[in-house]
Amino acid sequence: MSHEETIELLDDYVSGELPEGERAEVEAHLHECGACREEAAALTALLAEAAALPRGIAPPRDLWAGIEARISPAAATQPAGEDDFKVIPFRPRPRWRPPQWVTAMAASVVLVVGSSLATMRFMGPRTPDGPAATLPQVVAAPPAQAGTPTAFAAFSPAEADYRQAIAELQAVLDARRAQLAPETVRTLEANLAIIDQAIRESRAALAADPDSRELTQMLSSVYDTKVQMLQKAVEL
Amino acid sequence: MFAAGAAAVLLAAPAAAQGRIDERRATPATGTVQVHNLAGSVRVVGWDRNEVHVTGTLGRGAERVEVQNEGGRLVVRVVNPPSQRGNRRRVEVQGTDLEVRVPDRKRVDVHTVSAEVEVRRVEGEVEAHSVSGGVAVTGSPRAVRAQSRSGEVRVDARTGSVRASSVSGEVSVAGTVGGRVEAQSVSGGVSVTAASQGVKVESVSGTVEVSSAAGRAEVQTVSGDIALTGRRLEGALRSVSGSVVLRGDVGRGGVEIESHSGDVELQLARSTSATVEMTTFSGGLENDFAGARITRASRREYRVVLGGGDARVRVTTFSGDVKLSGR
Numbered sequence: 001m002s003h004e005e006t007i008e009l010l011d012d013y014v015s016g017e018l019p020e021g022e023r024a025e026v027e028a029h030l031h032e033c034g035a036c037r038e039e040a041a042a043l044t045a046l047l048a049e050a051a052a053l054p055r056g057i058a059p060p061r062d063l064w065a066g067i068e069a070r071i072s073p074a075a076a077t078q079p080a081g082e083d084d085f086k087v088i089p090f091r092p093r094p095r096w097r098p099p100q101w102v103t104a105m106a107a108s109v110v111l112v113v114g115s116s117l118a119t120m121r122f123m124g125p126r127t128p129d130g131p132a133a134t135l136p137q138v139v140a141a142p143p144a145q146a147g148t149p150t151a152f153a154a155f156s157p158a159e160a161d162y163r164q165a166i167a168e169l170q171a172v173l174d175a176r177r178a179q180l181a182p183e184t185v186r187t188l189e190a191n192l193a194i195i196d197q198a199i200r201e202s203r204a205a206l207a208a209d210p211d212s213r214e215l216t217q218m219l220s221s222v223y224d225t226k227v228q229m230l231q232k233a234v235e236l
Numbered sequence: 237m238f239a240a241g242a243a244a245v246l247l248a249a250p251a252a253a254q255g256r257i258d259e260r261r262a263t264p265a266t267g268t269v270q271v272h273n274l275a276g277s278v279r280v281v282g283w284d285r286n287e288v289h290v291t292g293t294l295g296r297g298a299e300r301v302e303v304q305n306e307g308g309r310l311v312v313r314v315v316n317p318p319s320q321r322g323n324r325r326r327v328e329v330q331g332t333d334l335e336v337r338v339p340d341r342k343r344v345d346v347h348t349v350s351a352e353v354e355v356r357r358v359e360g361e362v363e364a365h366s367v368s369g370g371v372a373v374t375g376s377p378r379a380v381r382a383q384s385r386s387g388e389v390r391v392d393a394r395t396g397s398v399r400a401s402s403v404s405g406e407v408s409v410a411g412t413v414g415g416r417v418e419a420q421s422v423s424g425g426v427s428v429t430a431a432s433q434g435v436k437v438e439s440v441s442g443t444v445e446v447s448s449a450a451g452r453a454e455v456q457t458v459s460g461d462i463a464l465t466g467r468r469l470e471g472a473l474r475s476v477s478g479s480v481v482l483r484g485d486v487g488r489g490g491v492e493i494e495s496h497s498g499d500v501e502l503q504l505a506r507s508t509s510a511t512v513e514m515t516t517f518s519g520g521l522e523n524d525f526a527g528a529r530i531t532r533a534s535r536r537e538y539r540v541v542l543g544g545g546d547a548r549v550r551v552t553t554f555s556g557d558v559k560l561s562g563r
Contacts, residue, residue: 001318023349024274024329028318031302181386184403187423191440191458194477198496202554205517214515214536218554221494225476229440229458236403236422 001025006036152210155219162223169230180236188233195229198222257334259290259303261310266360268309269338270345274316276331278348282340282357282375288312289337295330309345312336344377352387370405388424398430406442416451425460435471443478452489461498464491479556482549483563486510490548495556502549506562509543514551514558524561 001009006029009018013026030037177185202219209215263269265286271278276295290303290312299317303310314332331351338344343360346353353364353371362377370387373380376394383389388405391398397415400407405424409417413432420426425443428435434451437444439460446453446464453471455462461478464471468487472494473480479498482491485505493500502512504525514521515537523530529541540560551558 024316025318028299028316031313031315032318181404184422187404187441191476194459198476198554202496205554214552215517218496218517218552221474221552222476222496225456225458225474228438228456232420232438232440233422 001029006030006033007039010036010039150210151213151216152206155206155216158220159223162220162227165227166223166230169227169234172234173230176234176236184236188229191229192226195222195226199226255294255296257290257292257294257301257332259301261288261303262286263288263310263339263342265339265341266343268343268345269336270306270309270311270347271334271336272311272313272347273332273334273351274314274349275329275351276314277333277352277354277369278346279335279354280344280346280356280358281335281337282342282359283337284340285337286339287337288339290334291337292332292334295332297329298332301332301334374411391430398432486547486549488547490550493549493551494553496554497556498553499556500551500553500558502551502558502560503563504542504560507543508547508562509545510541510547510549511545512538512540512542512549512551512560514538514540514553516551516553516556516558518555519553519557522557522559524559526562528560 006026009022009026013023018026173188180188199219199222202215202222206212206215206219263286269280269288271280288303288310290301292301294301294314297317299315302313302315305311312334314334316329338358340357340359342358344355344358344362344364346355346364346366348366348369350368351366352369353366355362355364355373355375355377357375358377359375360377361379361381362373363381364371364373364383366384366387368386369384370389371382371384372390372392373382374392378395379397380391380393380395381399382391383399383401384405385403386405387402389400389402389407390410391400391408392410394412395414397417398409398413399418400409401420402424403422405421406427407419407421407424408427408429409419410429411431413430415432416434416436417428417430417432419428419435419437421439421442423441424439426437426439426445428437428444428446429448431448431450435446435453435455437446437453437455439457441459442457443461444455444457444463446455446462447466450468451470453464453469453473455464455471456474457478458475459477460475461480462473462475463481463483464473465483467484469482469484469491470487470489472492473482474492474494475498476496477498478495479501480493480495481501481503482493483503485508499519502525504510506526517536521530521538521540523540525540525542527542531539533539
């Protein structure tokens with residue numbers, strides 16, 4: 001392989017993207033050419049520096065901690081009620097009281113969800129066969145009535161963050177699809193579909209019972225899983 | 237720069253005659269030995285001499301094996317021939333089988349594409365990467381980092397810590413790990429039977445089995461099933477559609493289990509003293525644990541007290557059923 005050809009392929013070589021045959025040829029040239037070795041070393045150092053930089057996409061990390069803080073006001077017990085069983089509560093159950101920020105936020109919930117949708121539209125139409133095509137449809141949380149905001153409504157801003165992070169990560173993953181083994185792509189897509197089904201189910205249940213703290217946590221947890229899986233996938 | 241490159245080649249070992257490789261270099265007891273071989277196999281074995289001894293068979297078409305110092309490391313590299321200048325056709329090269337004896341306290345760093353990697357009796361850190369070849373590490377290395385994209389990764393060692401990963405290959409970690417085991421896969425199964433101070437496993441669809449962890453076990457999958465077995469179990473197990481099985485008894489740190497649609501089985505020792513708090517949207521609770529005291533805190537919450545109720549198990553499912561039994 002010539003010096004010029006090697007220089008052309010060095011980027012792919014240092015990032016590990018060359019097929020085996022070409023990689024061997026580049027390595028053979030590197031053994032003979034000090035200038036190319038120096039160039040390869042400089043590119044490798046540059047990649048290492050780039051890898052050490054903070055990631056441009058900062059997906060939400062375990063947003064539930066913040067969400068929980070918002071929707072768990074001062075403890076007040078609530079009778080469990082409807083069962084024939086003798087009831088022993090796990091812990092004092094909080095009566096829902098709207099945190100101040102929720103009341104303020106209630107009017108903007110639709111705007112936030114709309115903004116999220118706009119962001120996704122801005123990112124372009126989804127291809128029918130891409131993983132992004134499996135993103136569940138966002139149905140806006142029931143609007144919070146003054147003084148009676150729901151856990152679902154309180155979750156909406158966080159959901160918008162999740163969805164934005166997911167859309168960005170999926171765009172990165174889509175761009176890298178060709179570099180992944182077909183079997184790996186199939187596995188990732190099948191499992192993203194499983195997560196999306198879980199999101200749809202949790203969301204539908206929460207829409208029917210928008211005060212449920214448990215369902216809100218379940219939905220948050222599934223979103224966490226999706227973000228984490230995508231984070232790992234784009235690093236493959 | 238060209239002169240320096242030429243000098244490096246001149247210092248390299250000459251091409252092996254008739255495909256046999258037999259190269260020796262004196263080297264300090266510590267430092268790093270790095271081995272590069274695209275295809276074939278690499279076996280690195282520690283010994284008690286301050287010498288690196290490279291033996292094996294050069295693959296047909298491979299040019300030579302270089303053994304040289306590069307930036308303070310001793311590098312063993314299989315060199316394949318360059319194609320004719322200006323001609324991009326691929327050169328037919330067969331795999332080279334290498335056995336590299338190294339001072340046992342050396343740090344070992346192996347890189348291959350399809351070559352199988354085996355590292356034995358090395359006491360320094362071991363790092364091994366392959367694209368499609370399997371990686372196996374045994375002995376008493378200070379720490380192990382082993383990785384393959386599609387090959388199997390096996391670590392059976394007495395070591396300080398282990399990081400093992402594969403995309404589609406199986407990953408197994410056995411032996412004794414003084415610190416923590418971290419393992420990852422996408423579709424390959426993961427088995428951790430090593431005694432350790434903590435385990436963290438992430439898999440997408442691969443089955444995960446963890447036993448003998450003395451510390452916390454943190455396991456997460458999407459569709460892969462999870463099984464955690466042992467005494468005084470502690471940790472967090474999380475799946476979307478995979479089943480989760482907990483076998484043994486529960487430590488003071490407790491266990492948190494989350495599954496969306498996968499079923500959860502708690503096969504707990506009859507002597508277990510724990511409180512199981514369960515939240516489910518549409519899943520059911522089946523109890524075969526004799527003496528369990530069950531109360532229902534709300535439409536979606538159950539509380540099960542076993543023995544004195546000391547340790548805490550928290551189970552959350554959306555639609556997955558929960559089965560509790562004694563063993």
